[in-house]
Amino acid sequence: MPNKPATIKDIAKALKVSISTVSKALHNHPNIGAITKERVLAMAKQLDYTPNITAIQFKQQKTFTLGIIVPTLLDHFYIHAVNGFEEVASKAHYTVLIGQNQESLQREKELVSVMQGNRIDGLLIAMSKETSNLDHLRKLERAGIPVMFFARKPVNETYSCVSSDVYHAAKDAVDLFVSRGHQRIAIINGPSHWTTSRDRYLGYRDGLLKNGLSPDQELICESDLTTTDNYKVLRKLMRLTDPPTAMLLFKDYLMLDIMTCLRTEFPNRYLITELIGYGALPLFSHFERPPLASLKEQPFQIGVKAGSLLLDMIKNPHQSRKPKLISLPCKLHYFKEL
Amino acid sequence: MPNKPATIKDIAKALKVSISTVSKALHNHPNIGAITKERVLAMAKQLDYTPNITAIQFKQQKTFTLGIIVPTLLDHFYIHAVNGFEEVASKAHYTVLIGQNQESLQREKELVSVMQGNRIDGLLIAMSKETSNLDHLRKLERAGIPVMFFARKPVNETYSCVSSDVYHAAKDAVDLFVSRGHQRIAIINGPSHWTTSRDRYLGYRDGLLKNGLSPDQELICESDLTTTDNYKVLRKLMRLTDPPTAMLLFKDYLMLDIMTCLRTEFPNRYLITELIGYGALPLFSHFERPPLASLKEQPFQIGVKAGSLLLDMIKNPHQSRKPKLISLPCKLHYFKEL
DNA sequence: TTGTAAGCGTTATCAA
DNA sequence: TTGATAACGCTTACAA
Secondary structure (H helix, E strand, O other): OOOOOOOHHHHHHHHOOOHHHHHHHHOOOOOOOHHHHHHHHHHHHHOOOOOOHHHHHHHHOOOOEEEEEEOOOOOHHHHHHHHHHHHHHHHOOOEEEEEEOOOOHHHHHHHHHHHHHOOOOEEEEOOOOOOOOOHHHHHHHHOOOOEEEEOOOEOOOOOOEEEEOHHHHHHHHHHHHHHOOOOOEEEEEOOOOEHHHHHHHHHHHHHHHHOOOOOOHHHEEEOOOOHHHHHHHHHHHHOOOOOOOEEEEOOHHHHHHHHHHHHHHOHHHHOOOEEEEEOOOHHHHHOOOOOOEEEEOOHHHHHHHHHHHHHHHHHOOOOOOOOOEEEEOOEEEEOOOO | OOOOOOOHHHHHHHHOOOHHHHHHHHOOOOOOOHHHHHHHHHHHHHOOOOOOHHHHHHHHOOOOEEEEEEOOOOOHHHHHHHHHHHHHHHHOOOEEEEEEOOOOHHHHHHHHHHHHHOOOOEEEEOOOOOOOOOHHHHHHHHOOOOEEEEOOOEOOOOOOEEEEOHHHHHHHHHHHHHHOOOOOEEEEEOOOOEHHHHHHHHHHHHHHHHOOOOOOHHHEEEOOOOHHHHHHHHHHHHOOOOOOOEEEEOOHHHHHHHHHHHHHHOHHHHOOOEEEEEOOOHHHHHOOOOOOEEEEOOHHHHHHHHHHHHHHHHHOOOOOOOOOEEEEOOEEEEOOOO
C-alpha cells in the first residue's frame, strides 16, 4: 500500500499555516518565527517529509545532475576518475550520470543527447577514439551547459582539460631505460590526434635528446589500441634488423598485449626486452614475471580536479571562460626490484 | 549566450494554436488533424524543441530512472551486469543511476537514500558484505519502489533475485577435478549468509557425493574475500597433513590471491595444485601459467533479465508479487589445453 | 477536431 | 512575521 510521500502542503494543513511559511521554515529563511520554525520542523519529521526533487528541479530549472562520459568502465583508470568526480559532485549535492561511449562516436552522440534531455548541468568527457568532430559538444555549450575534457583532448581545440602529466612521465621512463643501458628505445603510442599521445611523444623525444640519443623514426609507432593492431605493431618492431630492447607503451592494457605477443611469438626477445607502460595496473602484482615498471597516474585526483573546475564553471556561468589545461604528475612504479 | 530551450508554448504561439493541441500532436493523440499535426511537428523541428524532462517527471510523478547498486565497479562482473541492465532500461526509455556501496552498509544506506530522494522508479541491488539487515530496502518497497536483488541475496529472505546457477557449476567443477584424478578437493567459499555461497557449497557437496567422495570438513573453508583472509585460509589448507590438490574458489579475484600465495609461499605445491574459480577473467589469457579453468558466468544477461523483471514490477505494481528466483547457467571455461 | 483549465510541489514576489 | 498567489512546462479531463 504505497502511500504518497508528504508534501509541504500536508505540513501546512496539519499546522494550519500557509505553505510559504512552511517553505521558509524549512530553508532557514531569516524572517520566520523561532517557534513556528520549530513546529514546522517537528511536523516535517513526524510526517517523514522528503522534498520532492522533481518539483525542485522543475521549479529551479536546474537538475543538480552532472554527466560523465568515459570510453569504457572496463578500464580501471576511468572507474577511479568516475569515483573522484562523484566524490566532489556528491559533496556539492550533485548526482552523477555515467555513460560509456564504447569508443563509438555514434554512441557518444546518443549519450550526449540523452544527457541533454535529462538536463544535466555540466559534462565531463573522455572522447571516443572516433571523435574528431566536436559539434555535439559545442551544441551543449551553446545550450549553456559547460563541457570539460579529461584524459583525452583533441589537439588544436581550446577546451579545458584535466589529464596526467604524461610528458614528464615519458622523460622519466626514458631516463630509467637509459640508466639500465638501453640504447634502442621504442615508443608505441596512441592516436596522434590526442594531446595525450602528442605529449607522450614529446617527453619521449626530449628524454632521448637529454640523454644524448637521437630519435629513430623506425622506433616510433602508433597503434589504434586494438589487440590486432598492437600485435601488428610489435611484429614490425621485432622484425627490424636492430629491434628495440626497451619500449614505452601508451597504456598498461597495451602492455598486456605486447607481453603476451612477445612471449608467444618472440620468446628469445621476451626476457631481454624491458617495458614501461602507463597505468600501474594492480594485477601485475600477480604476474610471475611482471614488466619493469609503469607510470602511475592519478585518475581519482583527475576526477576530483575536473569535477571542481566543472562546478566552478556552473557556478560562474558568465566568467571569461579562459580554457584551463591542468596536468597531474605521474610516478614511476617499479614492479621488479632494481 | 545560452538562449532558453523552446517549449510547447512557443510552438503554440508560433502556430496560433493551443498548447494542448501541440501536446496532442506531439504524442500522436488519435483525434488530431493530420495537417495540424504536420504543422506542429515541422515547427517543433524548426524551433529545435526538446521536451523538458523535469517537467514531465514532475507532472507524471515518475522519473523514468532506475537505480543499480553494486559493491564495486572494479569487478568486471558488475560492469557487465550494469551494461545489461542499462540496455533494457534505455530501450524502455529509462535512465540508470549507478551506485557503489564499496562493501559498506553505511554507504549503501546513503546511496539508497539519495536514490530515493531522486525518486527512482525501481532498484536493482547486489548488497554489501556487511548488509544483513534489510530495513533500508524494505523502506523503499513500502514507498512503492520495487527492489530486486542480483548476484547476492540473503538466505531466508523472500525477495526476487537473478543470479548464476552456481550450484550446477560447482558440480561441473568437481566432475572435472575428479576426472583428472583429484581426491582431495577443497572449496574456499564466500560469506555463508549469501545464497550464492550456500548454493556453491551444495553443488560442491553433491558433486563429491555423486563421484563417491565424502565431504571433508577440513577442506571446506570460508573467506571474507579480503587478501589477508584469503592468504590465511590458504595457509591453513596447505599445512594440513594431507593438503588438497584441487580447489574450487568463490571468485577469480580470490583465485588471483590464491595463485600468488601458492607461488610465493608454497612453490612445491604450486604446480600440482589445480584451481577452478568463478568469473573467467579475460586477463588469465595473459598469464604464462593460467589456472585450470573457470566457471564463466553471464553477468550481462543477468543484468538484462533483472532489468526486464524490474520493469515488469514497475508496470504492474499491483501484481501478486510472488518473488522470483532466476538463475542463469555457467559454463566451464578452460584456460589450459586438457 | 480543437481549446480551456486544473494540477503536479516548490520557490519567490509582494501584500497584509 | 506570515499569507496569498503566480510561475515553472507539461498532461489530460472536459468543454466547445
